[in-house]
Amino acid sequence: xxxxxLGLAAAVILSASPLLAxxxxxxxxxxxxxxxxxxxxxxxxxxxxxSDKIWAFEEIAFQETQSSAALSAYAExxxxxxxxxxxxxxxxxxxxxxxxxxxxxxxGEFDGLPGLSQNKVPFKSPLNxxxxxxxxxxxxxGVASLGAASAIKDLIAAGKLxxxxxxxxxxxxxxxxxxxxxxxxxxxxxxxxxxxWHPADETKTEVQKGLALxxxxxxxxxxxxxxxxxxxxxxxxxxxxxxxxxxxxxxREHIKPTVRIHYHIQDGGQxxxxxxxxxxxWVRVRDTSREGLIPVWKQVEKMAEGAAIMANVSHEVKLxxxxxxxxxxxxxxxxxxxxxxxxxxxxYTQEEQDFAKKIQEANGKPQIGIVSEIKPMEExxxxxxxxxxxxxxxxxxxxxxRMGATVAPNGTPWHSxxxxxxxxxxxxHKGMGYAAKALxxxxxxxxxxxxxxxxxxxxxxxxxxxxxxxGIIPDGPPPLKAGx
Numbered sequence: 001x002x003x004x005x006l007g008l009a010a011a012v013i014l015s016a017s018p019l020l021a022x023x024x025x026x027x028x029x030x031x032x033x034x035x036x037x038x039x040x041x042x043x044x045x046x047x048x049x050x051s052d053k054i055w056a057f058e059e060i061a062f063q064e065t066q067s068s069a070a071l072s073a074y075a076e077x078x079x080x081x082x083x084x085x086x087x088x089x090x091x092x093x094x095x096x097x098x099x100x101x102x103x104x105x106x107x108g109e110f111d112g113l114p115g116l117s118q119n120k121v122p123f124k125s126p127l128n129x130x131x132x133x134x135x136x137x138x139x140x141x142g143v144a145s146l147g148a149a150s151a152i153k154d155l156i157a158a159g160k161l162x163x164x165x166x167x168x169x170x171x172x173x174x175x176x177x178x179x180x181x182x183x184x185x186x187x188x189x190x191x192x193x194x195x196x197w198h199p200a201d202e203t204k205t206e207v208q209k210g211l212a213l214x215x216x217x218x219x220x221x222x223x224x225x226x227x228x229x230x231x232x233x234x235x236x237x238x239x240x241x242x243x244x245x246x247x248x249x250x251x252r253e254h255i256k257p258t259v260r261i262h263y264h265i266q267d268g269g270q271x272x273x274x275x276x277x278x279x280x281x282w283v284r285v286r287d288t289s290r291e292g293l294i295p296v297w298k299q300v301e302k303m304a305e306g307a308a309i310m311a312n313v314s315h316e317v318k319l320x321x322x323x324x325x326x327x328x329x330x331x332x333x334x335x336x337x338x339x340x341x342x343x344x345x346x347x348y349t350q351e352e353q354d355f356a357k358k359i360q361e362a363n364g365k366p367q368i369g370i371v372s373e374i375k376p377m378e379e380x381x382x383x384x385x386x387x388x389x390x391x392x393x394x395x396x397x398x399x400x401x402r403m404g405a406t407v408a409p410n411g412t413p414w415h416s417x418x419x420x421x422x423x424x425x426x427x428x429h430k431g432m433g434y435a436a437k438a439l440x441x442x443x444x445x446x447x448x449x450x451x452x453x454x455x456x457x458x459x460x461x462x463x464x465x466x467x468x469x470x471g472i473i474p475d476g477p478p479p480l481k482a483g484x
Contacts, residue, residue, distance in 0.1 A: 032160060032448070033339075036151035036440035040433055047147045047436065048429040050074055055139040055424045058112050058132040061172035062480045064091045067110040071142050071169055078150045079157070080167065087182040088477045091171040094187060095146070097153040098164040102453055104443050105166045105188065105398070106149050106195040107391065108142030109173045114484050118420035122358035126417075133420040137199025137407045140423055140432040142169060144197065144405070147436035152443050161447045166191065170390075172478070175215070177321045177390035180471040181478045183397055191398045193332065193446055193456055196391050197435045199423065200404030201412050203346065205337045205377050207328050207402075208384035210392060211260065211286040212293045214322030214472055218244065218304045222313035224277035234275030238268050240311035241279040247303045248283075258383050259296050260286040282320075288383045290324050297322075320479070322472030324392040327463055328380050332401035332442075332456045337377045339441040345372035346406055346434050352427050356409035359418045365411035370427070372406065387414075396469045399460035403438055407431035 040047075050070060057066040068091035072082045075095035084093045116133030119125040127133070134140075149167040156165060168187070172178035182188065198206070220241055225234030248261055255261070262284040269276030285300055287293040301317050308315035348356075353369040360367045394400055407430075408422035422428050446453055 030444065032155060032444045033342075033441045035155060035160075036148075036444060037437050039151035039154055040147055040436045040440065043147060043150065044433050047143050047432060051139045051143040051429065051432055052424060054110055054143065055134050058117060058128070058134070060114055060132050060484065061111050061175045062089065062091060062178070062478065064111050064171050067091075067142075068093060068169055068171065071108065071110060071146060075146060075167060079153060080149075086187055087178070087185040089171055089178055089181060090480070091169070092178060092182055093169040095149070095167040095169070096164060098156040101163055102192040102447060103164040103166060103190055104152070104193055104195065104446055105168055105191040106145045106439060106443070107168045107170050107179070107394070108145035109138045109170055110142040111138055111172055111174050113174055113415055116415070116417055116420050118417040120421055120424045122355050122421060123362050124417045133417065134423050135415045135417065135419045136174065137419055137423040137428065138173070140199055140407055140428050141197070144432040144435040145195070145439065147433070148195070148439035148443065151436070151440040152447070155444075161444070163447055165443070173390055175320070175484060176478060177323050177393070178478065179390040180321055180323070180393055180473045183393055184471055184473065188394060188397050192453060194394055194398045194400040195439050195443060196394070196400055196402045197439060198389070198402070198404050199407040199419070199428070199431060201406060201408050201410050202404065203340065203372070203406045203431075203434065204375055204404055205333045205340060205402070206404050207330060207333050207378050207380045208386060209288060209325040209328055209380065210384065210386050211288055211388045212290040212323060212325045212392065213284060213286045213388040214293060214297045215282065215284050215320035216301065217318045217320060218281055218283055219316045219318070220279045220308060220311070220313050221315070222277045222311065223275070225275040227273045227275050231275055235277075235312045236275050237279040237311070237313050238276040240307045240313045240315065241265065241268055241281060243310050244304055244307035245281070247307060248300060251300070251303065255296055256287070256292065258288045258292065258385070261296070261300065286388060288325060288385075319472070319474045321474070323388055323390045324396050326389070326392045326402070327395040327400070327460070329395070329399045329401060329456055329459055330380065331459045332399060333377060335445050335452065336401055336403050336438065336442045339438050339445070340374045340403065342441070343434065343438055345374055346430050348372065348427070348430070355425070356427065359409050359421065360411060363411070363413055363416075363418055368410060370406060371410050393469070393471055396464065396467070399456045401442060403435065405431040405435035405438070
């Protein structure tokens with residue numbers, strides 16, 4: 001009996017051995033995934049230099065001439081076939097390599113934001129006062145995606161993967177939403193699965209829906225007059241503007257908590273001694289779904305007419321564009337999650353952590369530095385808040401897999417000088433390289449596994465249901481000359 005118990009104990013000890021458990025649990029490295037990581041590492045200096053070029057170009061929506069040229073030229077240098085000026089947008093392009101199915105797409109953005117120019121220092125210090133800056137990290141976005149595409153291209157060229165890799169250079173994400181015109185042109189109709197990432201202050205699989213959005217411009221036109229001598233002869237467009245914004249603010253009490261309404265007064269009159277005959281504001285309405293967005297949008301548009309009647313002026317509403325919320329694909333996201341966990345967190349030097357803490361101090365945030373960890377995949381919330389993106393529209397046309405990679409310290413205010421500073425130095429470069437690897441590794445899975453592709457497509461079809469996609473954009477070409 002004693003020997004029997006000893007035998008059982010030995011068996012338990014043997015089966016519980018950490019070394020044996022570790023050996024059993026460690027999967028065999030995929031040589032193709034190792035290959036794409038090595039490719040990204042070999043091109044890391046070139047990719048970093050390219051991202052710094054785009055960082056310095058500081059170009060806003062539809063004006064990204066130099067940024068687009070630099071990215072497309074690098075794609076050609078790497079052996080891609082490049083088609084420029086697609087979707088009636090001079091700065092949009094498609095870079096493709098390979099042939100046949102599957103066709104895997106990957107998107108890259110490269111526009112900046114007005115007024116955010118910043119030096120590469122951890123305190124506010126404009127590089128070019130009043131100029132744009134990459135406060136959303138888009139100088140890293142397109143470069144990382146192209147880096148990932150190039151690693152896949154090399155495997156296709158070597159005969160190790162079969163199919164087509166297609167990089168989409170997508171302008172004007174911050175305003176106008178260029179992807180909508182590219183979708184309207186049919187440029188994504190034949191794609192099997194689309195890949196996407198976004199710069200962030202943490203690294204994770206992106207499984208939240210974000211917000212649907214619509215942008216429109218409201219203009220009021222009245223009659224100018226001397227503000228003191230004969231104001232009774234004037235009809236103030238500025239009065240209409242103020243009445244309109246007052247109405248919007250009273251309306252906030254009666255909308256759901258998921259709704260967001262923003263406005264920016266672009267012209268409220270020029271001088272104090274003239275009754276203004278013209279005013280203009282940019283209005284934005286958001287909700288967690290397009291379905292919830294539409295009635296609020298239409299009500300806010302109607303309110304402009306009421307303001308015009310009260311001020312005895314005319315008015316006009318002009319649609320800019322709008323985006324859908326993201327149709328999350330959790331099957332594809334689970335594959336991305338495994339690759340993030342395989343890569344592990346990004347590591348940082350003490351100098352980089354010190355830089356991060358100074359940025360946090362300058363923004364009144366806890367000085368914790370960069371917390372680098374890969375958390376478990378989140379549950380997708382029914383009403384997730386946050387920002388909006390034209391990737392949402394893509395996700396209703398083709399199954400889309402998304403991730404975020406750390407390019408700025410935790411808690412950094414987005415669309416701010418702090419992101420510009422981080423995106424132009426090594427913290428941003430590391431996030432860019434990491435994203436390129438994770439995206440390429442996930443694409444290896446997609447090319448190799450037809451069953452996985454079919455499962456991703458099945459989830460997309462089930463979630464989309466009978467909904468027929470229609471982009472929220474005006475008829476005609478994109479507003480290339482409109483500016484901000």
